[in-house]
Amino acid sequence: xxAFYGDLKLGILGGGQLGRMLIQQAINYNVxxxxxxxxxxxxxxxxCDEFVVGSxxxxxxxxxxxxxxxxxxxxxxxVNVDALEQxxxxxxxxxxxxxxxxxxxxxxxxxxxxxxxxxxTAEFQVISSAQQLKESHIPFPYIxxxxxxxxxxxxxxxxIDESYLKNAFTAPCLxxxxxxxxxxxxxxxxxxxxxxxxxxxxxxxxxxxQANLVExxxxxxxxxxxxxxxxxxxxxxxxxxxxxxxxxxxxxFLDKHGKILVNELAPRPHNSGHQxxxxxxxxxxxxxxxxxxxxxxxxxACLNNAIMVNILGEAxxxxxAVYKGIEKILKCPGVYVHLYGKALTKPFRKMGHVTIVxxxxxxxxxxxxxxxxxxxxxx
Amino acid sequence: xxAFYGDLKLGILGGGQLGRMLIQQAINYNVxxxxxxxxxxxxxxxxCDEFVVGSxxxxxxxxxxxxxxxxxxxxxxxVNVDALEQxxxxxxxxxxxxxxxxxxxxxxxxxxxxxxxxxxTAEFQVISSAQQLKESHIPFPYIxxxxxxxxxxxxxxxxIDESYLKNAFTAPCLxxxxxxxxxxxxxxxxxxxxxxxxxxxxxxxxxxxQANLVExxxxxxxxxxxxxxxxxxxxxxxxxxxxxxxxxxxxxFLDKHGKILVNELAPRPHNSGHQxxxxxxxxxxxxxxxxxxxxxxxxxACLNNAIMVNILGEAxxxxxAVYKGIEKILKCPGVYVHLYGKALTKPFRKMGHVTIVxxxxxxxxxxxxxxxxxxxxxx
Numbered sequence: 001x002x003a004f005y006g007d008l009k010l011g012i013l014g015g016g017q018l019g020r021m022l023i024q025q026a027i028n029y030n031v032x033x034x035x036x037x038x039x040x041x042x043x044x045x046x047x048c049d050e051f052v053v054g055s056x057x058x059x060x061x062x063x064x065x066x067x068x069x070x071x072x073x074x075x076x077x078x079v080n081v082d083a084l085e086q087x088x089x090x091x092x093x094x095x096x097x098x099x100x101x102x103x104x105x106x107x108x109x110x111x112x113x114x115x116x117x118x119x120x121t122a123e124f125q126v127i128s129s130a131q132q133l134k135e136s137h138i139p140f141p142y143i144x145x146x147x148x149x150x151x152x153x154x155x156x157x158x159x160i161d162e163s164y165l166k167n168a169f170t171a172p173c174l175x176x177x178x179x180x181x182x183x184x185x186x187x188x189x190x191x192x193x194x195x196x197x198x199x200x201x202x203x204x205x206x207x208x209x210q211a212n213l214v215e216x217x218x219x220x221x222x223x224x225x226x227x228x229x230x231x232x233x234x235x236x237x238x239x240x241x242x243x244x245x246x247x248x249x250x251x252x253f254l255d256k257h258g259k260i261l262v263n264e265l266a267p268r269p270h271n272s273g274h275q276x277x278x279x280x281x282x283x284x285x286x287x288x289x290x291x292x293x294x295x296x297x298x299x300x301a302c303l304n305n306a307i308m309v310n311i312l313g314e315a316x317x318x319x320x321a322v323y324k325g326i327e328k329i330l331k332c333p334g335v336y337v338h339l340y341g342k343a344l345t346k347p348f349r350k351m352g353h354v355t356i357v358x359x360x361x362x363x364x365x366x367x368x369x370x371x372x373x374x375x376x377x378x379x
Numbered sequence: 380x381x382a383f384y385g386d387l388k389l390g391i392l393g394g395g396q397l398g399r400m401l402i403q404q405a406i407n408y409n410v411x412x413x414x415x416x417x418x419x420x421x422x423x424x425x426x427c428d429e430f431v432v433g434s435x436x437x438x439x440x441x442x443x444x445x446x447x448x449x450x451x452x453x454x455x456x457x458v459n460v461d462a463l464e465q466x467x468x469x470x471x472x473x474x475x476x477x478x479x480x481x482x483x484x485x486x487x488x489x490x491x492x493x494x495x496x497x498x499x500t501a502e503f504q505v506i507s508s509a510q511q512l513k514e515s516h517i518p519f520p521y522i523x524x525x526x527x528x529x530x531x532x533x534x535x536x537x538x539i540d541e542s543y544l545k546n547a548f549t550a551p552c553l554x555x556x557x558x559x560x561x562x563x564x565x566x567x568x569x570x571x572x573x574x575x576x577x578x579x580x581x582x583x584x585x586x587x588x589q590a591n592l593v594e595x596x597x598x599x600x601x602x603x604x605x606x607x608x609x610x611x612x613x614x615x616x617x618x619x620x621x622x623x624x625x626x627x628x629x630x631x632f633l634d635k636h637g638k639i640l641v642n643e644l645a646p647r648p649h650n651s652g653h654q655x656x657x658x659x660x661x662x663x664x665x666x667x668x669x670x671x672x673x674x675x676x677x678x679x680a681c682l683n684n685a686i687m688v689n690i691l692g693e694a695x696x697x698x699x700a701v702y703k704g705i706e707k708i709l710k711c712p713g714v715y716v717h718l719y720g721k722a723l724t725k726p727f728r729k730m731g732h733v734t735i736v737x738x739x740x741x742x743x744x745x746x747x748x749x750x751x752x753x754x755x756x757x758x
């Protein structure tokens with residue numbers, strides 16, 4: 001591999017906020033960055049050496065883009081893997097490896113991988129017909145998930161009883177036993193080509209039962225040490241079983257009995273790691289770069305309590321974005337604003353995030369609530 | 380002023396490393412960034428919405444560039460101030476204000492300002508002829524400084540005795556009593572349009588008497604509280620006397636008697652503030668943006684001991700830069716590398732910097748020495 005600075009051409013498939021924050025970090029390593037994204041207004045459009053507008057699912061487009069770089073990575077899984085496999089054969093470094101992207105693109109294969117490798121996960125069944133769904137061995141209620149292309153809650157359907165079956169997905173899917181979980185938790189792990197593996201400290205999602213949604217992410221988790229240890233062991237095992245090069249976000253549930261179950265994987269920087277920019281010695285973006293450049297992985301220790309709040313487009317507003325209340329939140333010490341450069345807001349669109357850092361965890365949570373109440377993206 | 384995100388067009392005069400780090404931070408605020416720099420290979424060339432190649436000292440070039448932005452700032456003082464004053468008259472926001480750039484461009488006016496405002500500084504005399512130099516009232520040894528365009532030690536000449544006069548500068552200059560100082564120290568202060576002023580904690584330069592040069596910068600200084608307090612008061616007074624909008628770096632000497640003397644000002648982000656990226660709650664770049672956007676200034680507290688080492692081109696090498704030893708330093712926890720994206724190295728050219736963060740000050744210093752011995756920019 002070329003030196004990882006100066007003359008190394010790094011290609012990124014996807015030019016959204018994850019690519020944007022990856023570029024912010026890559027600037028320190030002085031690599032040449034090329035981006036492929038279908039949206040000519042994508043957040044990365046003005047921050048890279050070359051911005052190519054094109055489809056991420058089209059073989060020719062991805063192949064031609066990849067031929068012009070030394071090292072190719074992703075910020076979204078939904079890419080043409082056939083092209084990536086061909087590029088890999090022709091000597092382009094593709095990290096994460098195409099076989100891993102292929103596995104993770106298909107929730108059926110992903111679950112199969114968990115089963116074959118003794119990775120704890122909710123009981124499941126892969127379903128290929130309506131008949132098979134009716135005769136499934138998973139008791140109600142269960143979760144139906146499309147095998148492909150689901151994201152941010154899309155492609156997921158809760159089947160509470162038989163009456164829900166008529167609205168079930170008909171595309172290839174899997175069904176999963178309903179987990180009445182205690183907490184959603186996550187570990188981000190990185191592995192470089194030399195086989196070095198490092199996990200970030202466990203994070204947890206704060207759930208608001210009234211609003212029935214994840215309010216924010218807290219780092220580090222205050223769950224018992226055993227949970228930290230076990231979650232880190234699971235994440236490490238997955239990274240090693242996959243032999244992934246790059247970052248892997250491992251989303252998990254902690255059930256009411258204290259058992260950890262792996263929910264899903266993402267082989268790239270992830271929403272549950274944004275707080276690491278200010279909250280940890282190295283950020284997930286720095287770590288991903290170090291992993292794919294085959295450099296020593298950085299220290300992942302937490303510097304402080306850090307809370308991450310997503311900034312979503314307010315319901316009822318669509319159009320040029322206006323960030324109401326931003327001055328008020330900038331007055332709070334330890335509050336860091338990250339806007340993603342999206343010109344237009346839509347209800348629930350991810351427009352940015354805010355990280356709140358405080359040595360006092362309760363104060364950090366208080367500030368996070370203030371940020372949520374105060375900052376509104378309207379139009 | 381327009382909202383400071385989205386549709387605000389920010390122009391920066393100069394596209395070097397300071398502009399580059401300013402952009403890295405400005406990305407979080409989603410402003411449109413335009414850069415003017417004479418070098419088409421300048422570090423910012425690929426990181427902004429528009430990169431204009433042109434002279435910073437040419438009236439027409441600066442004026443035309445400035446007419447296309449809402450807010451104009453600088454990352455270098457050597458710019459055409461007449462153009463800036465005209466732009467200001469025509470309603471463009473120019474921060475720092477042109478009158479302040481004009482004052483600081485001329486070391487004679489700068490010293491005069493110190494004197495008129497009772498700001499402690501070394502005794503000096505403004506000199507306009509060889510005759511005047513001969514008859515000066517400052518005793519040997521003294522320092523002769525060109526009034527204009529000196530930087531990084533250029534335009535400075537030490538006059539030890541009469542025999543040195545024959546090689547003295549003949550351009551307009553000032554001479555300054557030689558200060559046998561104990562320490563070089565610095566405070567970065569920011570002021571926004573609303574008049575809010577905040578200082579960063581005092582930093583000190585570690586001097587290597589064998590090599591006769593500044594080895595690195597340490598933040599925060601371990602000098603007594605009274606020195607911190609007095610330095611902060613001086614910096615605050617200067618910012619308020621100037622009514623500057625933006626960042627102001629105040630370089631000072633602490634003499635052998637414990638007296639603080641102001642050496643020079645820079646109305647912009649400064650080399651002595653780079654460690655703030657990792658070492659402080661907000662960085663100098665974030666603070667400059669907040670000041671010129673007239674937002675609440677951020678918390679400047681130190682998060683940790685932070686040491687900044689400049690990465691200079693190794694003597695004897697000129698050409699495409701190779702960063703020898705970088706893998707070794709990436710292995711140290713708390714070591715952050717910032718390369719400036721300069722393709723070619725030259726002896727002593729600033730190619731990047733490294734910040735070392737550690738809760739143990741002595742360990743941080745040890746690591747900084749390791750970084751200095753290990754990382755070499757060759758060709």
